[in-house]
Amino acid sequence: MASEFTITFENDIVTIDLPSRLDATNTEGLQNDLKEFIGKKVEKLVFVATNLEYISSAGLRVIIFAKQKIGVDAHIFLIGAADSILNVIKMSGLDNFMTIQDSL
Amino acid sequence: MxxxxxxxxxxxxxxxxxxxxxxxxxxxxxxxxxxxxxxxxxxxxxxxxxxxxxxxxxxxxxxxxxxxxxxxxxxxxxxxxxxxxxxxxxxxxxxxxxxxxxxxxxxxxxxxxxxxxxxxxxxxxxxxxxxxxxxxxxxxxIVFDDFDWENDHPLETPVEDLIFYEMHVRGFSKHSSSGIKHPGTFAGIKEKIDYLKELGVNCVELMPIHEFDEFENSRISPATGKMLMNYWGYSNVGFFAPKAGLAATGKFGMQVDECKTLIRELHKNGIEVILDVVFNHTAEGNEKGPYISYRGIDNKTYYLLTPEGYYFNFSGCGNTLNCNNPIVRSMILDCLRYWASDYHVDGFRFDLATILGRDQNGAPMSSPPLLETLAFDPILGKCKLIAEAWDAGGLYQVGSFPSWGRWAEWNGKYRDDLRKFLKGEPGMVGPMSQRLQGSPDMYRWEDRGACASVNFITAHDGFTLYDMVSYNQKNNEANGENNNDGGNDNYSWNCGVEGETDDPEINRLRLKQMKNAAAMLLVSQGTPMILAGDEVANTQGGNNNAYCQDNEISWIDWSRFEKNKDIFNFFCKMIAYRKAHPVLRSRTHFLNKDYKGSGYADITWHGVEAWNADWSPETRTLAFMLCGMHAKGGTCDDNSIYVAMNMHWDAHSFKIPELPDYMSWFLFVNTDAKSPNDICAPGKEKKNKNQSEFLVGPRSVVILTGKDNK
CATH class of the missing domain: 2.60.40.10 (Immunoglobulins)
Known part of the structure; x- marks a missing residue:
């Protein structure tokens, strides 16, 4: 499904496989799931964006939420994002707090 | 809980x-x-x-x-x-x-x-x-307060140390020649920060970025067949929102973040941000205009109305915001506080600001409560407040805008006097002596200091610098108003031929005149403002009112950077020179006396004869010397500086004031010389062979640095 995401938590690393779209229709669910990690020891937060084709402001806000609520001491990674997605992230200044990589 | x-x-x-x-x-x-x-x-x-x-x-x-x-x-x-x-x-x-x-x-x-x-x-x-x-x-x-400012803070650069650079967010980088990824947007400016740093400006003044409707009064130009738009944006839809269409991420609704990112990155690079704010009217126009907000929410509160209920039109745009109604006053204050605290902007330039001093019947007030409130507001306490001190209703307050020691003004007299002097009009050495020292004739009476004067030769409204030396007449036909729009008092001079020419002598003279203007601007006391693109000799083809031209007429053509490296280099070095010499950046006016025991007054006036300026009407030569020991009111040491300006069409030999034995004059600028000998890097000046006299070419400026012989 275009809107489904998966989250795994292993070795203090949270990995979020993002769907092809991240917008107001699915961000609430993602945000709720991420709330589970507030207060836990998280070393890395990894957003895998290889399937991501569209991200809305709501989607971007989830990343901000993750940084502010979970990742204060954790490293944030964005993996495999397409140029169009990276452009939005860079223009809105979110690239400052995350490491952007092509692959894991 | x-x-x-x-x-x-x-x-x-x-x-x-x-x-x-x-x-x-x-x-x-x-x-x-x-x-x-x-x-x-x-x-x-x-x-x-x-x-x-x-x-x-x-x-x-x-x-x-x-x-x-x-x-x-x-x-x-x-x-x-x-x-x-x-x-x-x-x-x-x-x-x-x-x-x-x-x-x-x-x-x-x-x-x-x-x-x-x-x-x-x-x-x-x-x-x-x-x-x-x-x-x-x-x-x-609805917006979210979750932007990561990374400890950013408004820079609070002393106003006397600023060099303003006025730009239109879209026009600055929209031209295909800008060579950037996100042309015409906040993100586009961010991509050009290195360019701004190379130029040396340390404050960008952004033309309106509040939400406006580019389609307001849009129409096809009968002259060109092109769409005319509300391009400049001096017509607010909303006061608290950045214009989405100026953000590359506007389609994602991320304009707030993009705008904040730009401000944060400019601050990281030592560049302040001033917003051009338009509180004199809204986009709702007159009785025939649309309902956007204010008219339908509380017309009588938000607008100045005639006794018959029609809209006063002091703005020239159909309506006038009722700025000194307590509700509207609070809204303006809330708005400015919001931009200062949530966007970290460093100051504001108020369009047609005298309207902010009109009472609810439209009459000018002696102590307008709105202006006083802004002057003393704690949150705006370190913000620069700059007035465009006139309006379309005929109220002209340049030199007398109510200031409480806080407000500076766009000095329109500086612009006009410098232009007249530059083109060689008679009777200008007296006025120029005032403009060059921060217009004490206009601002000393209230002890407002030299930085009450924002000095500029060009701004968005009027000719670009290149057009100012290339056109006697405006060419606004493309605006579709039969060339009736735009100012007629441009004090411009085309150097002999109207518009573009292949004549090398005329082009050389134009180049020199641009350098003369830049040199005089950047050695003037007060805060200088440069119009974006002037440093590459940008042209609008003689259009002096490009408010509706969302096209190549108004967009800066960056291919001119390559063609005009000469003038760019001149601007860069003049800006660097101003930054290197605090004696050019006094906060207060000169006292015209030697209070440091240096043997020289803080400023002295000269002509072709040292110590003997000729103030007669036909004189077009003037020189002054700034004593380095009096820099910034005598609080720091600097070199001395001598500036000779010959706006006469013949060369004149200027006798140079003598320095103490341990000092000599070194040549920094001679606009009569061809590049690269027209200007050198600050600190790399060569010692003059002749220490007592300098032959200043026709229509030329010479700047000498007086420093130790070593």
């Missing part, structure tokens, strides 16, 4: 949303736990409804009346719970009397934008044709 004040007490009629009475302050839409607090003022409305849309949808999904018990005083306030505010647009229906003579224009069928909207949808992508059938054109949205 369970908060009683956030407990729903009501349910809306559709049963979908829970409600309770909200908090009247702050106005606007504010996210609270579990919901959104809506608050809107109207003095004369009899009822109000909240209209809720999903983003971009034409029909509202819910209309919720503010219950009688949800009104306190003249404020309708309500918390709506369970909203998906990421995907929300909202507006108001206001009901009340429609009585033109009484100034009321309520129409309950209209959907009205919140005056406190922090983000506005409807024109998300610049130039994308709107759906004109949409009943709600400018849509209030």
């Amino acid at each position: 369970f908060r009683v004040d956030l407990h729903p007490t009501h349910v809306c009629d559709c049963g979908k949303f829970r409600l309770r009475m909200g908090q009247p302050l702050p106005f606007g839409a504010t996210i609270v736990p579990g919901g959104v607090n809506f608050s809107v003022y109207s003095h004369a409305a009899t009822s109000c409804k909240l209209v809720l849309f999903n983003k971009h949808e034409k029909k509202p999904f819910c209309v919720i009346p503010f219950k009688d018990e949800f009104r306190i005083g003249n404020v309708f306030t309500m918390i709506v719970f369970d909203l998906d505010f990421e995907n929300l647009e909202y507006g108001f229906h206001m009901d009340g009397p429609f009585d033109e003579k009484e100034g009321h224009r309520f129409d309950k069928t209209k959907i009205l934008m919140d005056p406190y909207s922090k983000s506005i949808g409807g024109r998300d992508v610049w130039g994308e044709t709107p759906d004109w059938d949409d009943l709600y054109q400018h849509r209030s949205r």
